[in-house]
Amino acid sequence: MSVFPKISLRPEVENYLKEGFMNKEVVTSLGKQEAERKFQTLLNHLSHPPSFTTVRVNTRLASVQHVKNLLLDELQKHPDLQDVLLIPVIGPRKNIKKQQCEAIVGAQCGNAVLRGAHVYVPGIVSASKFMKAGDVISVYSDIKGKCKKGAKEFDETKIFLGNGISELSRKELFSGLPELKGIGIRMTEPVYLSPSFDNVLPGYLFLQNLPSAVVAHVLNPQPGEKILDLCAAPGGKTTHIAALMHDQGEVIALDKVSNKVEKIRQNALLLGLNSIRAFCFDGTKALKLEMVEDTEGEPPFLPESFDRILLDAPCSGMGQRPNMACSWTLKEVTSYQPLQRKLFSVAVQLLKPGGVLVYSTCTITLAENEEQVAWALRTFPCVQLQYQEPQIGGEGMMGAGLSFEQLKQLQRFDPSVVPLPDTDINSLRDTRIEDMIWLANKDCIGFFIAKFVKCKST
Secondary structure (H helix, E strand, O other): OOOOOOOEOOHHHHHHHHHHHOOHHHHHHHOHHHHHHHHHHHHHHHOOOOOEEEEEEOOOOOOHHHHHHHHOOOOEEOOOOOOEEEEEOEEOOOOOOOOOOEEEEEHHHHHHHHOOOOEEHHHEEEEOOOOOOOOEEEEEEEOOOOOOOOOOOOOOOOEEEEEEEEOOOHHHHOOOOOOOOOEEEEEEEEOOEOOOOOOOOOOOEEEOOHHHHHHHHHHOOOOOOEEEEOOOOOOHHHHHHHHHOOOOOEEEEEEOOHHHHHHHHHHHHHOOOOOEEEEEOOHHHOEOOOOOOOOOOOOOEOOOOEEEEEEEOOOOOOOOOOOOEOOOOHHHHOOOHHHHHHHHHHHHHHEEEEEEEEEEEOOOOOOOOHHHHHHHHHHOOOEEEOOOOOOOOEOOOOOOOOOHHHHHOOEEEOHHHOOOOOEOHHHHHOOOHHHHHHHHHHOOOOEEEEEEEEOOOO
């Protein structure tokens, strides 16, 4: 059941997405009415959280069973991903009594609350005039970005997120003190009861959306191989690759933002992985075309240096959930395709013959997904699509001129294929495990994966 409005987008961005999802191939196959229904359903799903929180177990340190015992919860292990646990998200909860005292948070803060976070001081935009520390507060998200900082009331579009207890008074909240960065409101009755894994068994667990955990399994790294993660921060997939290789071999992680590279190193250290080497380096410049002085394994790299490459490309991120509002312009949404192609070109040249290249995004646009696959197959005769294992998402979307067989080789995670679930404790008790796993596979973030093999040397 839908409790929030569909994702708020600029009109030109919504029209752009609609053109992609109602392209000629799709409309011919489904009919105009069904294509329109699917598109509107997708926009509605994007503003709601997925049915499950997924965490990846660091199997280098402990078995899944051991971590399940540590968590002391009835957690469900995913049968096709032997290092993933599924934790149901309860909600929407409809009987929460709204309070007179209110706080308004920004859209991004609101999204975090729906995934189990408390409200941190920087996210609070407005609070009622007489709010004191210890008050029970109703928290709302300003999805249109209209609320002025420090306002005492706000009557425009706002979405109820649940109730919490204020840690600070209104005066303290808006005192402007730079040290106020901690929890401002502790959520006690959220609309969606989603477990927060902040500092919960940090060496054992890595919070990761289900499709993101699928990617490293599709890449299928083997012990002793040399692997490149071309756009690696914050390191979730990098550390997963290293864990699947039993920390034997070499995983090179690149990102061009230094503090993000530091985050990769911290995650590798926390998870006890020694095979990862992270560098602050622009992936588009990672190819060394001339044999110059030896760089001792540092970027740039000579052609055909890697057994497998992951290109989890920078993208418009339009598949992230929950996302009640996106203020991006059409120019911003469509700006990623050239960069993705530059990175793909570099990746193909850095890959050994017989090597595997996995391309993934966390977006839903045709231009960044299937169109990129069609372009790659035209531009690089040396690469071919491969079937993926495990195959958990649906097939690719029509509209880029790919054959039916090629579409079946892709994985597109499209949350609109299932109705929005209405989950409570009682319904979970009566649900078969198989049905829960089916729902977790479908009702996740929007995501895309393509797997290529390099057939001959370039």
